[in-house]
Amino acid sequence: MDLDALVTRRRPGWDRLAALSKQRRLSGVESDELLDGYQRVATDLSTVRSTAPDPSLVTHLSGLLAGARLKSSGTRTFSWSMVGRFFVEDFPAALYRLRRWWILTALINVVVGFALGTWLYYNPVVENTLISPAEVAQLVESDFASYYSENAASSFATQVWVNNVWVAAQCIVFGVLGLPVIYVLWQNVANVAVTGSLMHQHGRADVFWGLITPHGLLELTAVFVAGGVGLRLFWAWVAPGARTRLSNLAHEGRTAAGVSLGLIVVLLVSGLIEAFVTPSPLPTWARVGIGVLALGLFVLYVFTLGRSAVRRGITGDVDESLVEQSAPTAG
Incomplete structure (x- = not known):
């Protein structure tokens, strides 16, 4: 697998998931987009781990998934x-x-x-x-x-x-x-x-x-x-x-x-x-x-x-x- 090609092709989706995870409030459409993005990044992470386990990329994708998981589960932070x-x-x-x-x-x-x-x-x-x-x-x-x-x-x-x-x-x-x-x-x-x-x-x-x-x-x-x-x-x-x-x-x-x-x-x-x-x-x-x-x-x-x-x-x-x-x- 060409890792660089995968990163180039998938990066816009990854960036979008990161942005949605940091957004304070999500509309219904954005919530669905967050869930879809989570599933796609999870698939990308599985692919990277099985074919070209680059440590930095694995860490980056794992962080994206953690942030999206917290957002989708409704976790609140003190303010x-x-x-x-x-x-x-x-x-x-x-x-x-x-x-x-x-x-x-x-x-x-x-x-x-x-x-x-x-x-x-x-x-x-x-x-x-x-x-x-x-x-x-x-x-x-x-x-x-x-x-x-x-x-x-x-x-x-x-x-x-x-x-x-x-x-x-x-x-x-x-x-x-x-x-x-x-x-x-x-x-x-x-x-x-x-x-x-x-x-x-x-x-x-x-x-x-x-x-x-x-x-x-x-x-x-x-x-x-x-x-x-x-x-x-x-x-x-x-x-x-x-x-x-x-x-x-x-x-x-x-x-x-x-x-x-x-x-x-x-x-x-x-x-x-x-x-x-x-x-x-x-x-x-x-x-x-x-x-x-x-x-x-x-x-x-x-x-x-x-x-x-x-x-x-x-x-x-x-x-x-x-x-x-x-x-x-x-x-």
């Missing part, structure tokens, strides 16, 4: 534009699409929390069976307030962030089972209700609300979002609708995974507020105002960017091209 798209489109779209689930979860938890706290307030004998009078005095007089300032702000922020991410993760990971989500939410609300009722009974309501509100508004909202998303994941296989159970569970599972990533950032913000704002010397109205502002910005984020993204057809699920590994075709 900051992907991060930007996630937080501008995918994450808010998922939150907006699932808003009924987490808003209802939030409302139910708030009602249950206030009802439990009120009942405990008027029935202090119940709490006496859970905690001794000495422990109650220690909690309301010092422990509750000192909790927010006894450690360095940076380490405390990390501590509460990790703890809150773990709570949110449990709601989502165990969401497919349903009941564990309700249990996690109940524990969270019950702890707040018990502490709140004790602080109110001992005339420390101002301290309780002044310390829990700045970070608690955003923090609890994030936990309620995780709970609502987890319960939607459970409902995905209980009532799959037009999809099969497996398909619907996979769809909602991918969305839930994306939401969990976004909540890590939301909980980071609430953790920073808890560490640097809650124990700060700012007046109560200023600290509470920061908490209200943080929650307001989150709601605005969901109902502006999220609504806009959903109207453009974005659901919060991954790109369809990533759902299945399939060869590129025209269409």
Whole structure:
């Protein structure tokens, strides 16, 4: 075989395959062209290896095939534009699409929390069976307030962030089972209700609300979002609708995974507020105002960017091209 003649004849096709492999987006026709070019180069490589195994040419053709294979299989590389798209489109779209689930979860938890706290307030004998009078005095007089300032702000922020991410993760990971989500939410609300009722009974309501509100508004909202998303994941296989159970569970599972990533950032913000704002010397109205502002910005984020993204057809699920590994075709 005349190797030089082969190279001269095939080089335009090889160059075209290299160009398609580096192109960011391919049309349907270009995708078919990529597949055809891959097959032709694979044949050329086989011919070269069997008749005139030139090392440099074999290496060059193997590299072309590797690049085309990566392109055709839909492999993605990290870029900051992907991060930007996630937080501008995918994450808010998922939150907006699932808003009924987490808003209802939030409302139910708030009602249950206030009802439990009120009942405990008027029935202090119940709490006496859970905690001794000495422990109650220690909690309301010092422990509750000192909790927010006894450690360095940076380490405390990390501590509460990790703890809150773990709570949110449990709601989502165990969401497919349903009941564990309700249990996690109940524990969270019950702890707040018990502490709140004790602080109110001992005339420390101002301290309780002044310390829990700045970070608690955003923090609890994030936990309620995780709970609502987890319960939607459970409902995905209980009532799959037009999809099969497996398909619907996979769809909602991918969305839930994306939401969990976004909540890590939301909980980071609430953790920073808890560490640097809650124990700060700012007046109560200023600290509470920061908490209200943080929650307001989150709601605005969901109902502006999220609504806009959903109207453009974005659901919060991954790109369809990533759902299945399939060869590129025209269409």
